[in-house]
Amino acid sequence: MANILVVLEQRDGTLKRVSHEVLTAGRELADSVGGELHAVVLGPESLSTDGLGVYGADKVFATLDARLELYQPSAYLATVAARVNEGDYDAVLLGATALGKDLGPRVAARLLCPFASDVTAIAHDDGIVVSRPVYAGKAVYRLRISGTPCVITVRPNNFAPAESPRAGAVERVALSRDPVANERTVRVKEPDSAALDVSEAPVVVSGGRGLREPENFTLIEDLAAAFGNAAVGASRAVVDAGWRPHSEQVGQTGKTISPSLYVAVGISGAIQHLAGMRTAKVIVAINRDKDAPIFKVADYGIVGDLFEIVPRLTEEIRKIRGN
Amino acid sequence: MKIAVCVKRVPDSEARIKIGADGKGIDESGIKFILNPYDEYAVEQALKLKEAAGDGEVVVVSLGTAAVQETIRAALAMGVDRGILLETDAQPLDPLGAAQALAAELRDGGFDLILCGKVAIDDYAHATGTMVAELLGIPSVSAITHLQLADGQGTAEREIEGGVEVVEFTLPAVLTAEKGLNEPRYPALKGIMMAKKKPLDVKPVELDPGGIEVLDLVLPPARQEGRIVGEGADAVPALVEALQSEAKVL
Numbered sequence A: 001m002a003n004i005l006v007v008l009e010q011r012d013g014t015l016k017r018v019s020h021e022v023l024t025a026g027r028e029l030a031d032s033v034g035g036e037l038h039a040v041v042l043g044p045e046s047l048s049t050d051g052l053g054v055y056g057a058d059k060v061f062a063t064l065d066a067r068l069e070l071y072q073p074s075a076y077l078a079t080v081a082a083r084v085n086e087g088d089y090d091a092v093l094l095g096a097t098a099l100g101k102d103l104g105p106r107v108a109a110r111l112l113c114p115f116a117s118d119v120t121a122i123a124h125d126d127g128i129v130v131s132r133p134v135y136a137g138k139a140v141y142r143l144r145i146s147g148t149p150c151v152i153t154v155r156p157n158n159f160a161p162a163e164s165p166r167a168g169a170v171e172r173v174a175l176s177r178d179p180v181a182n183e184r185t186v187r188v189k190e191p192d193s194a195a196l197d198v199s200e201a202p203v204v205v206s207g208g209r210g211l212r213e214p215e216n217f218t219l220i221e222d223l224a225a226a227f228g229n230a231a232v233g234a235s236r237a238v239v240d241a242g243w244r245p246h247s248e249q250v251g252q253t254g255k256t257i258s259p260s261l262y263v264a265v266g267i268s269g270a271i272q273h274l275a276g277m278r279t280a281k282v283i284v285a286i287n288r289d290k291d292a293p294i295f296k297v298a299d300y301g302i303v304g305d306l307f308e309i310v311p312r313l314t315e316e317i318r319k320i321r322g323n
Numbered sequence B: 001m002k003i004a005v006c007v008k009r010v011p012d013s014e015a016r017i018k019i020g021a022d023g024k025g026i027d028e029s030g031i032k033f034i035l036n037p038y039d040e041y042a043v044e045q046a047l048k049l050k051e052a053a054g055d056g057e058v059v060v061v062s063l064g065t066a067a068v069q070e071t072i073r074a075a076l077a078m079g080v081d082r083g084i085l086l087e088t089d090a091q092p093l094d095p096l097g098a099a100q101a102l103a104a105e106l107r108d109g110g111f112d113l114i115l116c117g118k119v120a121i122d123d124y125a126h127a128t129g130t131m132v133a134e135l136l137g138i139p140s141v142s143a144i145t146h147l148q149l150a151d152g153q154g155t156a157e158r159e160i161e162g163g164v165e166v167v168e169f170t171l172p173a174v175l176t177a178e179k180g181l182n183e184p185r186y187p188a189l190k191g192i193m194m195a196k197k198k199p200l201d202v203k204p205v206e207l208d209p210g211g212i213e214v215l216d217l218v219l220p221p222a223r224q225e226g227r228i229v230g231e232g233a234d235a236v237p238a239l240v241e242a243l244q245s246e247a248k249v250l
């Protein structure tokens, strides 16, 4: 009976939320193929592997080593490939994060097996069947993968973590190879503020050219702060103008995100912007042009001057959230 | 410095996507095709490195149908020296297929550096360059926004969630370009004229069919029609009320 393997992801010794999502997707798939769910986790000694059984892992293979504080591609690849070769796996699942998008293709090329990235649904129907948005979200492929094992990366914020208790027995696996083999991650530069990243925040408040001046982005920052769990996003127009860093850009040449709530302020809603946020659960638009395309995808809109509307909204959200 | 750049022909990002008659691909009629935007960053980086070194060669390689010649000419017009078309009758579904064909062509080319885009805006695989590196057994760094090279060594930066990774590697290597790496140049008229005369080799290739089969290609479910809750700041309480009790996101 074939099993499913998931690769988990940590940062600073803590497992990321996306790991629980990938476990949940993996558990469902393991149940439909009638196999076990195994997890591979790499990280520093301080990383806790407790509780992975809660999200459905039957077994956890943990490689904990001081040299694995940061993502080291060669060590990750060697460890995952060795595990796949030892087990009997139908599929290897990773999150489509900066790490997963780098590691997934390496694993598929090493094992010479089929690869599907950034999938939004996985099922088992005479082979593994996945859904993949393509053409900037303007169309969706349903693909049947016939080879096993296959490598799949799953879109973050798409599979809600669900508890499904299993044994989660942990087996320690020694680091099999010098992690400094090919390329070496030497450090991670953290931003000055502990701001949330647009791709991980449950709420994203984005500003566009309607803000008129870079200084006016304080309106967006204040609204994000009022929510407490929000990140600041931006349209390409304001990133290209140098008002905001590229890391905040949402859209086709920025980040593709699926927050619970997306607030677009002074953003027209160009097709390339929509490509990055149309899968948000709830979309709010504030724009003075009632014909702006952003209103076509917004669940709720307010037509009018953002300079009047946003401060009022910030005030109301503060009252509710107590921030 | 000898540099290869892998480029892909993709539908323009504004293109309206219609599903073709077989329900398994797009209807290409009326669609404008362009050089994948991320590949423009890769081409620009290659040209900059060659200019800084004072000598060398930049070669673009593209896998696809005969129509891809136009895309290769666009890169030649930017200043690339020559092009190679790996001609097939269709783009492979699995990026591994493209990566294998590209790696086979690049393996004995003596390249110091291979540059790709981080992602193609049609299939969104975000994979081909990294796979080429693995197939060739050389280092790779994906989605880079900053690059420094000296004495056969390099340092690149890549954006990760809430931070920037700094990665060291040795040459030869494969790097995939993220927006922000540079500002791609526009081809000058002279470049466009010269591009017509630059060498473009066409080599037919057979692709591994791979293990992926299309069941169908469909348009995404339309978002349910939303509503304008009102005009101006007076509409804010109604919006907050809707977010709280209707959408339940507050």
Ligand SMILES: Cc1cc2nc3c(=O)[nH]c(=O)nc-3n(C[C@H](O)[C@H](O)[C@H](O)COP(=O)(O)OP(=O)(O)OC[C@H]3O[C@@H](n4cnc5c(N)ncnc54)[C@H](O)[C@@H]3O)c2cc1C
Binding pocket: A207, A208, A209, A210, A211, A234, A235, A236, A237, A238, A249, A250, A251, A252, A253, A254, A255, A265, A266, A267, A268, A269, A270, A271, A272, A273, A276, A286, A287, A288, A289, A292, A304, A305, A306, A307, B013, B037
């Ligand atoms: C290959 C390619 C890739 C691209 N990738 C991206 C991408 O990743 N992300 C992206 O965002 N764009 C991308 N674009 C650019 C995109 O086409 C648009 O140009 C861009 O999104 C516009 O940004 P904007 O909405 O901020 O500005 P505009 O289109 O200028 O819109 C400003 C809006 O603000 C409103 N406004 C003005 N003043 C006020 C006010 N006082 N109160 C309320 N509303 C006001 C206006 O009505 C207008 O709707 C890409 C383009 C190309 C060609």
Ligand SMILES: Nc1ncnc2c1ncn2[C@@H]1O[C@H](COP(=O)(O)O)[C@@H](O)[C@H]1O
Binding pocket: B006, B007, B008, B036, B038, B039, B042, B061, B062, B063, B064, B091, B095, B098, B102, B115, B116, B117, B118, B119, B120, B121, B123, B124, B125, B126, B127, B128, B129
């Ligand atoms: N058919 C192709 N021919 C040449 N290069 C390609 C091809 N497909 C992908 N690439 C390269 O790989 C990058 C990533 O593509 P993808 O993995 O399809 O998202 C592109 O930006 C190109 O640099």
